[in-house]
Amino acid sequence: xxxxxxxxxxxxxxxxxxxxxxxxxxxxxxxxxxxxxxxxxxxxxxxxxxxxxxxxxxxxxxxxxxxxxxxxx
Numbered sequence: 581x582x583x584x585x586x587x588x589x590x591x592x593x594x595x596x597x598x599x600x601x602x603x604x605x606x607x608x609x610x611x612x613x614x615x616x617x618x619x620x621x622x623x624x625x626x627x628x629x630x631x632x633x634x635x636x637x638x639x640x641x642x643x644x645x646x647x648x649x650x651x652x653x
Contacts, residue, residue: 616645 615622619638626633626641633641 612645616642 615625619642622641622645623633623638626638
């Protein structure tokens with residue numbers, strides 16, 4: 581058993597974790613950007629969390645998301 585038998589699995593685990601995290605962040609940013617322009621998607625997410633937003637609350641949530649620069653670098 582050589583040192584490479586230990587180093588390679590650990591290295592692939594670290595690379596996989598970093599890649600998975602980066603992919604998850606990218607996916608989440610894309611979804612948040614879609615929600616900024618699609619009120620139905622935002623309404624659906626709110627219902628999944630147990631909230632029922634009226635039109636005024638929905639518009640306020642969209643404005644907050646746009647002001648917060650969510651999804652932008």
